[in-house]
Amino acid sequence: MSQVISITGSIATGKSTVSNMIKELGFTVIDADIAARVVVEPGQEAYKKIVETFGEEILQPTGEIDRKKLGNIVFNNEEKRLQLNSIVHPAVRKWMNDQKEAAFQRGEQVVFLDIPLLYESKLTHMTDKVIVVYVDEKTQLERLMKRNELSEEEAKARINSQMSIEEKIKLADAVIDNRGSLEETKQQLISILTEWKIK
Numbered sequence: 001m002s003q004v005i006s007i008t009g010s011i012a013t014g015k016s017t018v019s020n021m022i023k024e025l026g027f028t029v030i031d032a033d034i035a036a037r038v039v040v041e042p043g044q045e046a047y048k049k050i051v052e053t054f055g056e057e058i059l060q061p062t063g064e065i066d067r068k069k070l071g072n073i074v075f076n077n078e079e080k081r082l083q084l085n086s087i088v089h090p091a092v093r094k095w096m097n098d099q100k101e102a103a104f105q106r107g108e109q110v111v112f113l114d115i116p117l118l119y120e121s122k123l124t125h126m127t128d129k130v131i132v133v134y135v136d137e138k139t140q141l142e143r144l145m146k147r148n149e150l151s152e153e154e155a156k157a158r159i160n161s162q163m164s165i166e167e168k169i170k171l172a173d174a175v176i177d178n179r180g181s182l183e184e185t186k187q188q189l190i191s192i193l194t195e196w197k198i199k
């Protein structure tokens with residue numbers, strides 16, 4: 001029987017790191033962050049709506065969306081973030097659904113979704129099981145500031161735009177503690193997949 005498993009967590013807790021491990025094991029992982037880039041390319045319906053809503057000042061000279069500028073707006077203004085979500089999320093869901101169907105058509109039995117806002121967007125109906133990738137909030141802040149070269153204030157604005165990781169672990173079917181080494185993270189992943197008889 002075909003199964004959909006979601007990888008979620010909060011920003012910079014390690015979803016992509018775990019997703020890469022899952023890909024290395026040979027599974028398809030469909031990434032919502034990639035979907036959210038594809039559906040806002042120039043010419044797409046969501047692109048037009050974003051320019052109408054946020055103005056041409058959020059474009060780069062090439063015509064592409066300036067993600068840093070748009071991020072600075074939406075991570076500091078809830079109303080604008082919800083507006084952006086309402087433009088981008090329906091297209092993201094469609095893109096992910098199409099990719100998932102294609103994987104099942106190819107005969108794959110299990111498909112993984114890497115989906116940061118699974119709980120915030122109430123998408124648990126799309127998935128059979130959920131793995132939450134956890135780090136404590138201090139580690140999350142440090143890794144986010146380092147990876148994105150953000151100030152503490154900028155990083156906290158992003159973290160606060162999501163449900164806290166402590167809330168998410170209460171809702172999970174399984175939790176991977178990603179505070180340790182990558183090898184320890186991989187071992188936890190393999191244990192969960194083994195327990196769920198996924199191969």
Ligand SMILES: CC(C)(COP(=O)(O)OP(=O)(O)OC[C@H]1O[C@@H](n2cnc3c(N)ncnc32)[C@H](O)[C@@H]1O)[C@@H](O)C(=O)NCCC(=O)NCCS
Nearest residue numbers: 010011032033036067070071074084085088092116161162
């Ligand atoms: C605001 C944007 C332009 C910033 O782009 P940027 O390249 O800096 O970040 P990127 O897209 O790689 O996202 C990084 C992380 O930020 C977090 N994040 C992104 N968008 C949101 C949001 N609307 N609400 C809360 N957290 C978000 C997620 O944890 C994500 O993994 C971009 O994130 C965006 O278009 N967001 C709206 C679409 C969305 O919700 N994407 C998340 C998955 S559907």
Ligand SMILES: Nc1ncnc2c1ncn2[C@@H]1O[C@H](COP(=O)(O)OP(=O)(O)OP(=O)(O)O)[C@@H](O)[C@H]1O
Nearest residue numbers: 010011012013014015016017143147178180181182
């Ligand atoms: N176990 C680990 N030890 C040290 N650093 C790690 C570990 N896991 C992930 N990182 C680093 O932490 C940062 C965040 O990880 P990652 O990009 O996988 O998070 P994410 O949850 O996918 O983030 P986003 O929500 O922005 O998509 C990256 O720079 C990554 O290299």
